[in-house]
Amino acid sequence: xxxxxxxxxxxxxEWAKVIRKDVVQMVARHGQGYVQQGLGAADLFTYLYFQExxxxxxxxxxxxxxxxxxxxxxxxAVFYATLARAGLxxxxxxxxxxxxxxxxxINASERLAPLVECxxxxxxxxxxxxxxxxxxxxxxxxxxxxxxxxxxGELEEGQVWEAAIFAATxxxxxxxxxxxxxxxxxxxxxxxxxxxxxxxxxxxDFGWQTTVIDGHNFEDIFSSFxxxxxxxxRPSCIIANTIPGKGVPFLEGKKSHNMVLPxxxxxxxxxxxxxxxx
Amino acid sequence: xxxxxIKSTQSEARHLDDFSVKQQDLEKPIPKYYGEALLSAARNDxxxxxxxxxxxxxxxxxxxxxxxxxQFIMAGIAEANMVGVGAGLARAGFTPFLHSFAVFLTxxxxxxxxxxxxxxxxxxxxxxxxxxxxxxLGVSHQAIDDIALMRALPNMVVLxxxxxxDYQDAVKAALAHHGPxxxxxxxxxxxxxxxxxxxxxxxxxIRRLSNGSDAVIFATGLMVEIALQAxxxxxxxxxxxxVVDCASIKPIDIDGILGEISKRKVVxxxxxxxxxxxxxxxxxxxxxxxxxARPFFRVGVQDCFAEGGxxxxxxxxxxxxxxxxxxKVKQGLAN
Numbered sequence: 001x002x003x004x005x006x007x008x009x010x011x012x013x014e015w016a017k018v019i020r021k022d023v024v025q026m027v028a029r030h031g032q033g034y035v036q037q038g039l040g041a042a043d044l045f046t047y048l049y050f051q052e053x054x055x056x057x058x059x060x061x062x063x064x065x066x067x068x069x070x071x072x073x074x075x076x077a078v079f080y081a082t083l084a085r086a087g088l089x090x091x092x093x094x095x096x097x098x099x100x101x102x103x104x105x106i107n108a109s110e111r112l113a114p115l116v117e118c119x120x121x122x123x124x125x126x127x128x129x130x131x132x133x134x135x136x137x138x139x140x141x142x143x144x145x146x147x148x149x150x151x152x153g154e155l156e157e158g159q160v161w162e163a164a165i166f167a168a169t170x171x172x173x174x175x176x177x178x179x180x181x182x183x184x185x186x187x188x189x190x191x192x193x194x195x196x197x198x199x200x201x202x203x204x205d206f207g208w209q210t211t212v213i214d215g216h217n218f219e220d221i222f223s224s225f226x227x228x229x230x231x232x233x234r235p236s237c238i239i240a241n242t243i244p245g246k247g248v249p250f251l252e253g254k255k256s257h258n259m260v261l262p263x264x265x266x267x268x269x270x271x272x273x274x275x276x277x278x
Numbered sequence: 279x280x281x282x283x284i285k286s287t288q289s290e291a292r293h294l295d296d297f298s299v300k301q302q303d304l305e306k307p308i309p310k311y312y313g314e315a316l317l318s319a320a321r322n323d324x325x326x327x328x329x330x331x332x333x334x335x336x337x338x339x340x341x342x343x344x345x346x347x348x349q350f351i352m353a354g355i356a357e358a359n360m361v362g363v364g365a366g367l368a369r370a371g372f373t374p375f376l377h378s379f380a381v382f383l384t385x386x387x388x389x390x391x392x393x394x395x396x397x398x399x400x401x402x403x404x405x406x407x408x409x410x411x412x413x414x415l416g417v418s419h420q421a422i423d424d425i426a427l428m429r430a431l432p433n434m435v436v437l438x439x440x441x442x443x444d445y446q447d448a449v450k451a452a453l454a455h456h457g458p459x460x461x462x463x464x465x466x467x468x469x470x471x472x473x474x475x476x477x478x479x480x481x482x483x484i485r486r487l488s489n490g491s492d493a494v495i496f497a498t499g500l501m502v503e504i505a506l507q508a509x510x511x512x513x514x515x516x517x518x519x520x521v522v523d524c525a526s527i528k529p530i531d532i533d534g535i536l537g538e539i540s541k542r543k544v545v546x547x548x549x550x551x552x553x554x555x556x557x558x559x560x561x562x563x564x565x566x567x568x569x570x571a572r573p574f575f576r577v578g579v580q581d582c583f584a585e586g587g588x589x590x591x592x593x594x595x596x597x598x599x600x601x602x603x604x605x606k607v608k609q610g611l612a613n
Contacts, residue, residue: 110398118369122393128359129394132366132374135351140370159390162359167355 007051009218013041015085015087016046020247021273022081026097028266029258033098033106035261036244036254038078040182040215041149043241047221048147048178049086057087067117067133071126072151072180073108080104083115084188101202115262124157126150127177131167134175134235145229153185156194161206167235168207175235176228177208180215182242186257203237215240279515298336298379298408298415298465308465311442312405313338315449316375320349323453327367327374329353331360337377337407338465361387363400365394368401373453380406380421380462388427391458396431399457404428409438409462409499410550411579411596416586421462422579426555428460429528435481436528439461440502443470444525455481464500464550481526484534490518493544493607496535498524501548501577501598508603517607521544530560536568544610545574548603553578573610577602 020042027033048068056062065160070079077097084091096102103111107121115135116182120126130148154160160221167175179199183190203210208230221240228236245251248269260267320326320342328342332355341351353360357378364374376383383406386609395402411420427438435455439448445463477485480499487502488509497505502523509519522538524530538546545565547558558576565574577598584596593599 119393122389125362125390128362131368132363133370136367136370136372159358162356232498
């Protein structure tokens, strides 16, 4: 079912805060994990699942649901927290994150289907699968959209560019890709590894409808999705600038792929998230 | 398929751009046994889609392109992306057949096949042409490890029919199996059947093509024909061999294979592929895990890269000729 009303930015910010707290708690339980990316992408995930995606909480397999593919499949703390808070998963399950035998693995897999639409984790593959689904839905005249989130480091994978050419060639306008642009990869700053900029020019030149936004500004996010859905010819690329560790001042901007989060730091982070109001 | 239609289609320039086989006679292009089998299936099932990575004529998918254009997708020279797109189409309910040369499809896209096809069991059919060393195009185009790669993947069915006469059955079997299938095909001028009286073609079953008590030769793909030639030649020396078509390399017919071995003195495998990881390895595993002791030889590419050349030249040079099979049978019996 489609969201009936547009949530306002304040409501979304409140949900994002709840999700950020979940992220800190989920990672803190293990002392280390994908906390920086989770905090950084929390606003994008919140918008997607509380505002944008079409789904039916009572029928997760609903054929006409929008599809969301997380190509950076390791960014699971924020993904699972969002699923739980959006009513797609029991929030009590979040405490099982990364426990042996549990399907809430650190890299999302189809053990969690259909919430996980395809198994990524091996970077660079998500866009091709998304393009295939988008092409299939066009052929079937199904009006679902295919949303996809990529990391920026992932753009170093050649397959992404094969898929970018393919999606534009076949006019897959039902495909909306969000690039979580935090300039962070395992080695450190993406820009020290590869010159990926200017990304907007690259995707425009590749034939994509492209917007560059502040990934923490819900008005920006809203406008970018509206522009994406209006384009009936081109696939869309939303380049969302995000800040790793966003929401916790002493973590903001720290680039760490799999950060150690001691208990004390986690408590401080939770305190910041509890106390701080914009 | 109407004969006249085929003729008119094949006279188009882009149909002549088929560099995968030596065109002896432009008036009589290489027949498209696989292409016709797929076309026939696709006419009855609109969910079938043919994807080509810029190798349309060499993979015989020009027939779909020309007769069922709505069911044809040009994926470009981007195999890894084609595999991902195929997996996505399968998730949307289609049955995609992905086409390229065997070497590109499997080597360039191994991780994509593993994660988007094999692991999730998407209903994707991978069709690899020009298998083994049988190519003028050289080492870059020769698939000597594709069976090994595909066989190692859980959930993957691996089929290598012995001759174009089996291609229609192979396409039907691939369609009847809902899930990943790797189909390894070579092109041929002839449609002659190796197995007029043999049991019907079936996934997971061997087919015995000749019967002899001295040795058993397990073969796959075009090595079946070569094994049959060797078998004929060996009769001159009063050596009787059984030739078994192992088109279904995975799942493999363990009971059938054990049954054939139990009655013979020598075991030979023959494949147009490295002896590592393919049919020879599969039969070795069966022998070793069932406490069988027999003289055993693997005819195939002996852990080396080859070069471009004609089939006759390459098969002699790299040990895949009928003579090589004959030598091994004799050697085994002399032990």
